[in-house]
Amino acid sequence: MNIIRCVFLVLLTVILLPVNANDKKNDKPYVIQPVTEGLGIVWGMDFLDDNHLVFTQRSGQAGVINIHTGLVTWLQGLPEVYDERQGGLLDVKLAPDYAQSGWIYFTYSKPSNGSAVTTLARAKILENKRLDWQDLLITHSESFEDIHFGSRIAFDDQGHVFFSVGDRGNRANAQNLKNHAGTIIRLNMDGSVPNDNPFVGKADALDEIWSYGHRNPQGLVFDRETKRLWEIEHGPRGGDEINLIEKGQNYGWPIVSQGKEYFSGSPVGETHKEGMIEPVKVYIPSIAPSGLIVYQGKEFVNWQGSLFSGALVLRHLNQIELDNDGKAVSEQRYLQELDQRVRSLTQDKQGRIYVATDNGVVYRLSAQ
Structure with a gap:
């Protein structure tokens, strides 16, 4: 099986390189190479160290990829997940102090x-590759719709963890502060509620909420250079949106939207309303975003500070x-040129970008 995989990766590299950066007519600023293949839908990725990526599969598995050999080591001890439609094992992110604490955070x-309900958890990898699992917040996001779970994770530089929850297919949820x-x-890193959260102590709102009025946030990242939280x-x-997330603010859904109803084509709500935050960027038609990073590496000097997102429906990497x-x-x-749904992305210390597609392939983008 390993021989077959190696042959595949070599052939795929040969096939892909001519249609990328090596073709000057296409003017691509990168070279793309496959790292590994044969996976399921890789929903989230993050670097454990310089040589290994931890990843989640929506179907409920998680593993570690050696980025040099492409070999996968599967992790054990994961919880039961609701693997239906848009549900499953979702994001994965290492704690900022991972080297000391060993904590890895998950949503599922x-x-x-x-x-099912969107849940934040954390775990440590034990010597036998088994996860020591701990649920931190089982959200109040009940719905019999199998859609709009979210969910991405981000950390600020003040000891907080953020994660997103979709409206679960019930639009009114997004304006109701009595659910998540x-x-x-x-949250604090241990799952407790920070005292300065905007709705702490209010009878008609949940303490954990930082912002609301979101439809289905599938990208979330904190920019440590500018101290901005992007979604x-x-x-x-x-009407896909990029938003700059601010404390206690209402982002409008479904009262405000730039999109239309799927079947009738009529507008959803208003396009603007006083007191509700305007998006920084709107995509019409939708790209169906998934995954978000702020590029901060040295590999692509012209990309510093840019946002990068995957696109599922329009099948590309969006900058x-x-x-x-x-x-x-x-x-x-x-x-x-790949014509594949881009699901998740991350970057290494050098600034090379790693992209996973729903075809089960993880690719690496590096400079020419």
Whole structure:
């Protein structure tokens, strides 16, 4: 099996390179190479160290990839996940102090009363490759719809963990602060609630909520250079959004939207409303975003500070260049030649970008 995999990777590299950066007519700023293949839907990835990526598969498995050999070591001790439609094992991120604490954070769809709820957990990898698992917050996001679970994880530089929850297919949830659906949640690293969260102590709101009015946020990242928290979410038919997330703010869904109803084509809500935060960027038509990073590496000097997101429906890697005020000033689309749904992405210390597609392949982008 390992021989077959190696042959595949060599052939795939030979096939892909001519249609990428080595073809000057295409003017691609990167070389793309496959790292490994034969996986399922890789929902999240993060680097354990310089040589190994930890990843999740939506179907409920997690493993570690050696980025030099492409070999996968599977982890044990994962919980039961609700692997239906958009549910499953979702994001994975290492704690900022991972080298000392050993904590790895996960989000997943936890089975509950015939459906599932988005849940934040953390775990440590034991010597036998088994995870010592601990649920931190089982959200109040109940729904019998198998959609819009979210969910991505981000850490700030003040000891907090953020994660996103979709509206679970019930639009009114996103404006109801008595549940977690349609929100960005902020916790201390141990899962407790920070005292300065915006709704702490309010009878008509949950303490964990940081922002609300979101439809289905599938990208979340904290920019340590600018101290900004960025989110990207699915709109309905059109109207995907990039948002700059601020404490206690309402991002409008479904009262405000730039999208339309799937079947009738009529507008969803209003396009603007006082007191609700405007998106930094709107995609019409929808790209169906998934995964988000702020590029901070040295490999691609011209990409510093840009946002990169995967695109599922329009099948590409999406770049948004930002100015110093956090406004979107330009957009580029890469990897369209692959014609694959880009699900998750991360970067190594050198600044090379790693992209996973729903074809079960993990690719590496490096400079020419």
